Amino acid sequence: MFEQDLLNKFNTIPTPFYYYDVEVLKQTLQHVKAESGKYNFTVHYALKANANNEILNIIKSYNFGADCVSGNEVKKAIECGYSSEHIVFAGVGKNDAEINFALDNKIFCFNCESLQEIEVINELAFAKNKIAHIALRINPNVNANTHKYITTGLEENKFGINLWELESVVSALTDLKNIQLIGLHFHIGSQITDLSSFKSLCMRVNEIQSWFVSHKIKIENINVGGGLGVDYHEPDKNCYADFAAYFQLFSDFLELRPNQKVHFELGRAIVAQCGTLISKVLYIKKGVNTNFAILDAGMTELMRPALYQAYHKIENISKNQKLTTNNQQLKYDVVGPICESSDCFGKAVNLPETQRGDIVAIRTAGAYGEVMSSGYNLRERVKSVYSDKI
Ligand SMILES: *Cc1c(COP(=O)(O)O)cnc(C)c1O
Numbered sequence: 001m002f003e004q005d006l007l008n009k010f011n012t013i014p015t016p017f018y019y020y021d022v023e024v025l026k027q028t029l030q031h032v033k034a035e036s037g038k039y040n041f042t043v044h045y046a047l048k049a050n051a052n053n054e055i056l057n058i059i060k061s062y063n064f065g066a067d068c069v070s071g072n073e074v075k076k077a078i079e080c081g082y083s084s085e086h087i088v089f090a091g092v093g094k095n096d097a098e099i100n101f102a103l104d105n106k107i108f109c110f111n112c113e114s115l116q117e118i119e120v121i122n123e124l125a126f127a128k129n130k131i132a133h134i135a136l137r138i139n140p141n142v143n144a145n146t147h148k149y150i151t152t153g154l155e156e157n158k159f160g161i162n163l164w165e166l167e168s169v170v171s172a173l174t175d176l177k178n179i180q181l182i183g184l185h186f187h188i189g190s191q192i193t194d195l196s197s198f199k200s201l202c203m204r205v206n207e208i209q210s211w212f213v214s215h216k217i218k219i220e221n222i223n224v225g226g227g228l229g230v231d232y233h234e235p236d237k238n239c240y241a242d243f244a245a246y247f248q249l250f251s252d253f254l255e256l257r258p259n260q261k262v263h264f265e266l267g268r269a270i271v272a273q274c275g276t277l278i279s280k281v282l283y284i285k286k287g288v289n290t291n292f293a294i295l296d297a298g299m300t301e302l303m304r305p306a307l308y309q310a311y312h313k314i315e316n317i318s319k320n321q322k323l324t325t326n327n328q329q330l331k332y333d334v335v336g337p338i339c340e341s342s343d344c345f346g347k348a349v350n351l352p353e354t355q356r357g358d359i360v361a362i363r364t365a366g367a368y369g370e371v372m373s374s375g376y377n378l379r380e381r382v383k384s385v386y387s388d389k390i
Helices: 004-010 022-037 053-060 071-079 096-104 115-127 163-173 196-214 243-253 304-308
Strands: 017-020 042-046 065-068 087-089 109-112 132-139 179-185 221-223 261-266 275-286 291-295 314-316 329-335 344-352 359-362 383-386
Touching (some): 022 042, 022 243, 065 071, 071 087, 071 096, 096 115, 109 179, 115 179, 132 163, 163 196, 196 243, 243 261, 291 344, 304 344
Parallel strands (some): 042 065, 042 261, 109 132, 132 179, 179 221, 221 261
Antiparallel strands (some): 314 359, 329 344
C-alpha cells in the first residue's frame, strides 16, 4: 500500500501524524451509497469515529446525514454543512445546554435513553414553544459478540430503555405535549464482524414493532444504529467492509410497515481503513524475552490498544520496501513513549530487523484514533496529512 515515493514524503514530515487515504475513503463511501441506495436506506455518519473537517466534508458530499453524541458534535455537523433535518442526537447524558442547542437548530430526532431525559426535553421544548421529535432508544438485549467495552445492547449496559420499561415509558408519553414520538432506535455495539448479531437485532426489532402495532402506535422511523466491523488483520485484502451483505441482511429480515424509513448510523466501517498512524522508531531496546521498538507515537495518539486491547496491524514500511526473501523477521514489543505500561501497540510483533529512524505504519486507525487523542504528558496534539494534499 505504501509506495516508495509516499515513503519518501513521509520521511520529510515530522512524526507522528495521521495519514488519510482520501481515495480509500471515497471508494468506501461509494460502496455505502450504492448498497444502501438499493433499499432506499438512510445513512447517518457517526461523527464520533472521526470528526476532522476534511473527512466530514468528503462524507457530507455523498449526502449522508450525521449521528451525533454531544452538543459539540451537533454544532460541528451543522458548521460543516450537514443539514439539521438529517442530524440525529443520541447519548445517555445529554445536558440542558446541549438539548437547547439541538432544539434551536431543529434537528431531525433526539434518540432518547430514559424517561427522565424525555421529561427534561419536554420541559425545555415547552419553554421554547417547540415540539421535539424523539425516537426511543431501546435496549434490545442482543449480544453483539464484540469487546465488552464496545457492547451496548445488553441489559447490563447503561444505554437505552429496557424492554420491561417500555410500557410505562410509552404510556407516560401521552402527557408530554411537547414531545412527538417518530421512531425507534437501536445500537448494539461496535466492531461487529458476525453479521448474525444484526440478524438477531432484526428479529428483536420485529417483536418490538408488533408490540407497538398492538398498542396502535404508529412508528415512522426505524433506526438500527451502526457497529459494522472492519478487518484489522488484513486491511489491504479487505479494505472495504461487506456493505452489500450488511444492508441486504436488514432488507431480508426487518419486517417493515408501510412507509417506514430505515436509518443506519455507521462510523467505524466508513473511516477506519482510510487512516494510518505514521510514526518513527526512536530506540530499540533489548528486554528479557523480547526486543522493544520504542516509537515516537503512543497512546496519546492512538488509544485503542491501551483502552480495549485492540489489535492494529503494524508494519515497518522503511524495511518492507527492501524486504528480500532471506530477510528474517524478529519479534518486537512495539511501544510508545508515554509513562504507562499499557502504552503498547502490540506485543511480540513480527517485523524485519528494525532500527532507529525507521517509519512504522499502524494500520486501520481512521476510526476512534485521532478523535481520542489527548495531551497527556503534555504531548502535542497529533497532526494529520491527506493523500490529496501531500
Ligand atoms: C458509536 C455509535 C455509532 C457508531 O458506531 P460504529 O461502530 O462506529 O459504526 C452509532 N450510533 C450510536 C448511538 C453510537 O453511539
